[in-house]
Amino acid sequence: MKLSGLLARQEEVRPGVTGTARVPRRSGELPQRLGPGDIVLLDQVDLDRRTADALVAAGVVAVVNAAPSISGRFPNLGPEVLSAAGVTLIDRVGRDPMRMIKDGARLRLHEGRVYSGDRELASGTDQDADSIADQLIEAKTGMTAQLEAFSADTIEFLRTERMLILDGVGVPAVTVPIEGRHVLVLVPGYGHADDLKRLKRYIKHYRPVLIGVDAGADTLLRAGYHPDVIVGDPSGIATDTLKRATEVVVPAHLDGHAPGIERIQDLGIGALTFPASGNPEDLALLIADAHNARLVVTVGFQATLHEFLDRGRSGSNPSTFLTRLRLGSRLVDGAAVASLQRAAGSNGALAMLLVAALVVLGVALAVSGFGASFLAVLVDFARSAFGRLGEWFA
Template identity: 35%
Template sequence: MSILNWSSLSLFSSKPPPLCKGKISVGAITKVLLRDLPPGRIVVLQHRDLDEVAAQELIDQKVKAVINCQETMSGAYPTHGPLMLLQQHIPIWEADASVFEAFTTNSEIVVYEDRLFLGDQEIPCSAFTREKWLSMQQQANERTTKLMEQFIENTLTHAMREMHAVMEPLPAISLQTNLADRHVLIVSRGKGYKKDLLAAKAYVSEVKPILIGVDGGADALLECGYQPHLIIGDMDSVTDRALTCGAELVVHAYADGTAPGLLRTNALGLPAHVLPCFGTSEDAALLLAFEKQCEVLVTVGARTHMIDFLEKGRAGMGSTLLVRMKIGARLMDIKSVGILYKQQKWTKEAGSTLLLSLFFIALGFFQLHWIVKRVAHAVWKLGGEG
């Protein structure tokens, strides 16, 4: 049904005003869409179970609204992503997956309560509300125990399959960046990664670690004013700006050597190492730094628990468990490092305050002593004259 036909069914004066209208940006893969998303857009996604990392980046990009051609929340597991958008007054509408191909970037759409118009095409939609989020969250919470059992089984199964691979050294690549005996900071696009990176300012300033961005983690480093030394990953969520910033590039390949990320680096004319490695790009970055004899590994935005991995589309964490077991005591999270540096900062500030206080006390004592001497001398002199 066209806009004209729909309008003719009711009086012009009674037609409700649109709830939202504007230009759209379309992306089947949300993290790819976010690479170069202009602010103020209505985004059209295919994102089942909208996770918190994606939600926060949509908020940061100041999107006007979200049209999701998948289930924004299926109830499979708990997530606060949709609620984060609604709390920032960013409305969400859901449309059928079959209509996704009808949308093209830079088209204009007009959204009403239960339908939207793309040119003269009418598309049914429904609002995703706080009430629906609460219902799905409760449903997901009821499934958590069963979900945990499945996650543990999957983790152990894959850990058993990959335990021999983790014991083998990585294929040798000759890096220009020397990691030996250095602190290495590895930034991934995990929950709260931008906030944690900002909180690491004192650590980065004092220790000056080697900075590694895992895909889009490189952009977070640049946003904070840091130049990444290395970028490692599938090269799907990192921007062209980051790839061309001068960092050494390592394309994470499958164990058989297939490296889809090379298509991107080759298209930009950039040299890149290829690193075949099982597991995630985050796992590959950790193993690479470990085998290059780094002193300490500090992670920012690393995935640590079941929901983190489920949001990434991984039903277990076998490779990540094995990698952390191999690295052992060298591995630290930025949150624990941040606490240490906050304490050191407080100690330094307290020490400086104490020194200044002692200085002014001493100065006051000296001035008081000088005044007493002058008064005593004046009294003596008066007594002598009398």
């Protein structure tokens, strides 16, 4: 029997969850290679839903977190997502033991412990649905302190980025024509792919400028759309997507360093840099605002207070809050647009039935000799009605 087969049989006998370790290159990021059966090592306080969604979509079997996945500051959503998907979560393992584990190593998790073969490498807290629920209840009491800290962070952010937020100074001049047009900004948030499908009629009718943020650009391409602008770290975006975009904007740190710019240069793709401390989705909104977009529809963005706090990126909340204030009434959630379309579609169907019934009645009256003039009025009415229906269903 081959050695690999023997090891596989031994893993089946041992209790717990087994898989291949995936270690991120930098703290706070996801590993670049993720797939079914992987065990992901993280160091992220307050695991957010976006990260959890990405892990579930990749098919990972377990997550080992060096930090507490729920710190108690606020009821973050990530651990609940992992639990609902049946993904094992071990918390508070610590950074030192995690440094011993190499990417690609075979691991086994059992009762809060991390093993390589029979050797214990690390131990932490094994989280389940009950423990997560209890911690989230306690975390709700921390929201007041979190909001107070957010207020202070917002004032500090405005001091450093006031020229950008108030006057748009520093926003790159993209070549894609945006002024007076609708803009759709897609980020890889919860349910973003499904929300994009629901906006098919809206996109067909208004032909908005399509801005994909990070992996949201890949979603646009998979849905059959051509990304007009991509905003994000190119290292996490497919090569084909980058090549098809009209414009690529790479967020840069205030010191000028732009993560992923080397990949763009290797591919021979021209790109603009956007030095700012905000997150990529906020920078995408600022690009639409600075170029005088008529309306900005967001897909995959946070919509509730819990989601707003549950962002997983330190310091990003003030940017998000002030950016949305900047756009004001021009900013519309994609789910709301889809709901209005469905309502319009229902009204349109009723109108079609009404018009059809009136036309039948008019024809009957005309044939009987009493409704020729009424039929002429109906013809005019039908032309107007079907014109409006054309707009509804375009």
